[in-house]
Amino acid sequence: MITVKNLTVKIDNKVILDDISMNIKKGEFVGILGPNGAGKTTLIKTILGLIKPTSGLVYIDNMELDDYMKKKGFYIGYLPQHAIxxxxxxxxxxxxxxxxxxxxxxxxxxxxxxxxxxxxxxxxxxxxxxxxxxxxxxxxxxxxxxxxxxxxxxxNPEILILDEPNTAIDVVYNTKMYELLKGLASEKMITIIMVSHDIGAVTKYVDEIMCLNVKLHCHSKTDDVNISTVFKEVYGEDMEIVVHGDGCKNCAINKAEK
Amino acid sequence: MIWDILFRALVVGVCISILLSLISYFVVVRKMTFAGVGIAHSAFGGIALNFLLGFAGYLLPITFSVLASLLIAFMYKKGKMSEDSAIDVIFVFSMAFGVFVLSLSDGYSTNMLGILFGNILSVTRYDMVLSISVFVVGFLFILYYFSHFQIMSYNEELAYISGIKVDRLYYLFWVVLSVVIVLSIKLIGIILVNAFLVLPTLVGLNLSKGYKGIVAFGVLSSILSIAAGISVAYYMDTPAGATIVLAFVVIWLFSIAYNKIRI
Known part of the structure; x- marks a missing residue:
């Protein structure tokens, strides 16, 4: 559904995204994690055509982005950051x-x-x-x-791109929202890309996790990711995963905060 | 003779006030009121150059103003400096350039006063015809693209994804604004024209919560202030531009009072 090939974005000669390649299938719910300044928002804006890449290409449904937009237009639902x-x-x-x-x-x-x-x-x-x-x-x-x-x-979009959708949403509705999004992906076959800092929810609800910090450090099924190792590489902090019985089976807590 | 002058002023006033009140809605909701001030003042350089070179008509002032506003818009889009800073630089340059150029021409003080505060006697039949033409084009343009500008004001990224040529419309908006401002200078003047970029929407916001009501009340209050201002100026022999703006301020105060009573 969405293919990104060797995508590099430089702004004012600073590398924001470095040689990103990925493939997202129809109906997949993908969570993008990474620290502040990792290029998460830049990546989704490049997929949407809001930022021109320095090099590399984005294909949606085997079409270049411009052709897809011309042909299908409204088939992408985009939720920008609340503040803008x-x-x-x-x-x-x-x-x-x-x-x-x-x-x-x-x-x-x-x-x-x-x-x-x-x-x-x-x-x-x-x-x-x-x-x-x-x-x-x-x-x-x-x-x-x-x-x-x-x-x-x-x-009725084919693709949903959400930049921190849980901003300002309370804890109770947060869970409902993630469940609803998961349902939209699996039942209506909507491809969802979600940027979030909510590590617990992302690891629980999405099908695939992408860990980004200028480079793409991992892109794999949630269950296959060694979260501790990847997060240490991406966030640069020693992380420990605490598995609870119910609710959040994969929530991560920074050791320093314990 | 006097009725001719009043009629011409009324026609020009109604045409530009409707356009400016429509533009005012987007200027206020996008928090671009300083842009209006900047563009109005940037027209000063072009008009002053007109006097020095002995030209009549609007070609030079409109060209000067449009270029200045596009420069402001470009600097803002490029993000090299904040919109306010960009406006400030063009604004002070144009004012300084205008004063410098006017000082080289005859009738420095008279011309200066006319440009800054307007002169109803200078509104000609040609101005009236031109205002009607610009009104028709500008009115259709803003109404046609109203929902385009609405989504651009809400979030430009969504506008882009909706297939709107955001940059093209953004620059066209500034061009229309600068043309209307130049046309309004004879009647209202550079200093006072800013009132029409802010007050219509402020009145509308006091009388309505929704955009349709805000725009409608903005247009009505603008027309009312033009009619009341010209009438009072005629009977009291006061400067038309200043009287129109004072009438608008009174309408705005009434709208505040109404808003307080309603709450």
Whole structure:
């Protein structure tokens, strides 16, 4: 589904990504882990065509990114980092969910019954249906993030790219969100790439883990990864994995914090 | 004769106020109000050059203003300096250049006052026809691309992924803004035109929570301030530009009062 070949990104002569190659299959749920400045956001922005690579190529469905975008357009749902969205815009939740459905003379647009039903469905899935006609600036950070997830899904995307989706989301809803995403990947065959610092959740819910720190240190099935070794290499810290009976079978705790 | 002047001023005022209030919505929600100040002031250099060279018309001021605004936009896009810093550099350069050039021409003080605060008597039939033409093109442009600008204001990356030519529209927005500002200078003046880039949306925000209401109240309050300002200026024999802006401030104060009562 997504193939990245020898991708290198340099910004102001600084190497941000170094010779990254990977292959993600349709319906796979992939978690990207790495320390701050590892190039995680740069990698997903390059896959989305927001950053031009210095060298290397991105293929989606065996098409170059531009061709895929021209052919399929809305088939990628993208959730940018919470902080870079203008949440002070005077729009309601329904407007925000449908904001990518750009139309000429959009000031006068009226939403169709199908559009409103679809918005209602996805807001319900993410637990914020009651906020459909609220203004986005009046929502909490976690609710805004759930609205963004509903926006990502409104076009029935083939690919979901999520940059720290759990930002501002409370612990209880976090678990529901990951389960929902896992369900979307396995049942609707949506390919999901998720950047997160939530090591416990990533190791529990995703199919494959990618550990990134400028270079790709590992890309393999969650169960096959020797997390302690890889994290030591990527984060540069001695890590220990503590396995609990329920809830988080693979959560990692930094020794220093113990 | 006086009715001709008032009619021309009213037509020019209504045309530019509607356009500026539409632009104002995006200027305020994108927190680009300083950009308006910068672009308005950057037109000063071009108009001053017009006086020195003895040219009439808008070709030189619009060219100067558009180039300055594109330079601001380019510097911002490249991220080499913050938008505010980029605006500040162009703004002070253009003002200094304008004062320097005007000082070399005859009628320095009169010209300077007219440019800074507007002069209703200088609004000609040609200005009226030009304003109507720019209004038609600018109005259709902003309304056609309204939801494009809306998503660009929400998050530019989403706009890009939605297939919008973000950079092209971004630069076009600045071009339209600079053309409208140059056209409004005769009536309102460089200093006071900024009111029309901020007040319409501030009034709208006091009267409505949604973007459609904010835009509608912004347009209505702009038209009202133009009509009230020109009428008061005529009966009290005061400068039209300043009176229009004062009328707008009064409308804004009423909108604040209404907002407080409603809460």
């Amino acid at each position: 969205v203008n949440w002070s815009m005077p729009v309601r939740v329904v407007d925000a969910v449908l904001i990518e459905k750009v139309r000429p003379f959009g000031l006068f647009r009226r939403y169709s019954k199908e559009e409103l039903e679809s918005v209602e469905y996805w807001l319900d899935m993410f637990g914020v249906k009651d906020k459909m006609y609220s203004y986005i600036r009046e929502l909490s950070g976690g609710q805004q993030q759930r609205v963004s997830l509903a926006r990502c899904m409104i076009h």
